[in-house]
Amino acid sequence: MRYSxxxxxxxxxxxxxxxxxxxxxxxxxxxxxxxxxASFSGxxxxxxxxxxxxxxxSLAHTLSPNGLVLFSIGSFPITLGALSIGANKGLLLISFIxxxxxxxxxxxxxxxxxxxxISLQFYYFxxxxxxxxxxxxxxxxxxxxxxxxxEIDENIDDKEIKQKEMRLVEKRDIVIHIIHIFIxxxxxxxxxxxxxxxxxxxxxxP
Amino acid sequence: xxxxxxxxxxxxxxxxxxxLFLSTIEYMIPKPIPFMRLxxxxxxxxxxxxxxxxxxxxxxxxxxxLGQGLISGTIFSYIILFSxxxxxxxxxxxxxxxxxxxxxxxxVGISIGGALGSTLSQLLIxxxxxxxxxxxxxxxxxxxxxLISSIILGLAAQRFIVMSKWYQxxxxxxx
Numbered sequence: 559m560r561y562s563x564x565x566x567x568x569x570x571x572x573x574x575x576x577x578x579x580x581x582x583x584x585x586x587x588x589x590x591x592x593x594x595x596a597s598f599s600g601x602x603x604x605x606x607x608x609x610x611x612x613x614x615x616s617l618a619h620t621l622s623p624n625g626l627v628l629f630s631i632g633s634f635p636i637t638l639g640a641l642s643i644g645a646n647k648g649l650l651l652i653s654f655i656x657x658x659x660x661x662x663x664x665x666x667x668x669x670x671x672x673x674x675x676i677s678l679q680f681y682y683f684x685x686x687x688x689x690x691x692x693x694x695x696x697x698x699x700x701x702x703x704x705x706x707x708x709e710i711d712e713n714i715d716d717k718e719i720k721q722k723e724m725r726l727v728e729k730r731d732i733v734i735h736i737i738h739i740f741i742x743x744x745x746x747x748x749x750x751x752x753x754x755x756x757x758x759x760x761x762x763x764p
Numbered sequence: 765x766x767x768x769x770x771x772x773x774x775x776x777x778x779x780x781x782x783x784l785f786l787s788t789i790e791y792m793i794p795k796p797i798p799f800m801r802l803x804x805x806x807x808x809x810x811x812x813x814x815x816x817x818x819x820x821x822x823x824x825x826x827x828x829x830l831g832q833g834l835i836s837g838t839i840f841s842y843i844i845l846f847s848x849x850x851x852x853x854x855x856x857x858x859x860x861x862x863x864x865x866x867x868x869x870x871x872v873g874i875s876i877g878g879a880l881g882s883t884l885s886q887l888l889i890x891x892x893x894x895x896x897x898x899x900x901x902x903x904x905x906x907x908x909x910x911l912i913s914s915i916i917l918g919l920a921a922q923r924f925i926v927m928s929k930w931y932q933x934x935x936x937x938x939x
Contacts, residue, residue, distance in 0.1 A: 573834070576844045577834075582838070584826060593907075606826065608765075611792070614792065618792065618794050620795045621794055622794050640794075644794070647791060647792070648792075651788055651792065651835070654788070654834070655788070660803065662846075671773075672772070672823075673897055675773055675776060675777050675780070675823065675827065676827065676830075678773070678774060678777030678778075678781075679777045679780045679781050679827050679831065681777075681781075682777055682778050682780075682781030682782075683781040683784045683785060685781075686781055686784075686785045687785065687788070690785070700920065700923055700924050700927055700928070701927065703782075703924070703928075704927065704928040704929060704930050704931075707778075707928075708928040708929060708930050710778070711930070711933075712821065728873070
């Protein structure tokens with residue numbers, strides 16, 4: 559089995575965990591976990607863009623008030639529910655970006671024609687999200703998108719991709735990826751209803 | 765384009781990645797009403813008309829729906845049904861308008877046709893499985909918002925086609 563295929567399978571398990579997670583604290587843990595994994599796969603981590611992303615999504619969601627009113631700005635209420643929904647969405651998005659890098663860093667080969675296209679789709683998505691953060695002038699939006707697409711076309715290093723693709727799985731790789739999946743399911747278990755029943759403190763977390 | 769990305773399949777993958785990218789941008793925007801959205805991920809589908817064969821176009825559509833479901837976390841829920849029904853009917857109508865009228869109808873017109881098909885099919889599913897009779901109450905709001913968002917998307921797609929150097933290169937390659 560190729561290393562990239564193992565990475566893809568492991569990533570699919572991890573993304574399933576991400577999708578089924580509901581608790582905000584759990585999402586924070588999973589996001590940190592994905593950032594660590596992606597960093598080890600060569601993705602640069604920059605704190606500020608992620609904080610801006612998370613804050614802007616959370617604040618944007620306050621426009622639809624929901625739940626407990628925390629405070630008001632003039633007559634406009636800032637609600638806990640809206641902030642929580644926004645933060646949850648922001649974390650999901652950040653996690654997904656890093657998860658896709660984790661899965662696609664060695665460009666996996668998925669069997670079949672559809673598999674090949676899906677593999678390429680996520681590869682390009684990873685390139686788009688990486689390059690987008692490097693584009694300084696994002697206005698006008700259409701011009702920025704055009705620049706992004708032109709840069710994607712120019713900078714694809716085919717040789718590097720092929721070299722990564724060729725590597726075969728070693729026993730050590732399997733163990734490492736099993737540990738990745740184990741950590742994810744441990745996190746899900748810690749925040750599960752079963753543990754909440756045993757430890758009431760966990761049930762009080764958002 | 766690089767040798768790596770010069771096949772049509774690569775182009776489909778790149779368009780679907782763009783749809784995924786626009787889905788992430790859209791995901792950041794709060795929805796005033798559940799299910800109501802701008803549909804930014806449809807822009808690649810509007811732009812892709814005339815670049816791909818019907819088969820490639822529906823492959824792009826499938827990848828867009830799956831990607832959107834993954835981004836929004838709705839891939840394992842019934843919401844994916846709405847997305848699939850809306851996207852398929854919208855794609856069929858847009859493809860039909862483009863095939864019949866080519867450049868006689870602008871991308872705005874095509875986008876409006878697609879949005880109408882998408883909204884109607886989603887309302888039909890909503891009538892069958894979710895809101896039952898209450899669907900008639902929300903229908904005017906959805907149709908109106910669909911009309912407004914489709915005009916915005918159509919204008920954006922039209923502008924991109926005119927302005928984009930990348931699109932011109934893609935068009936030459938696809939021909």
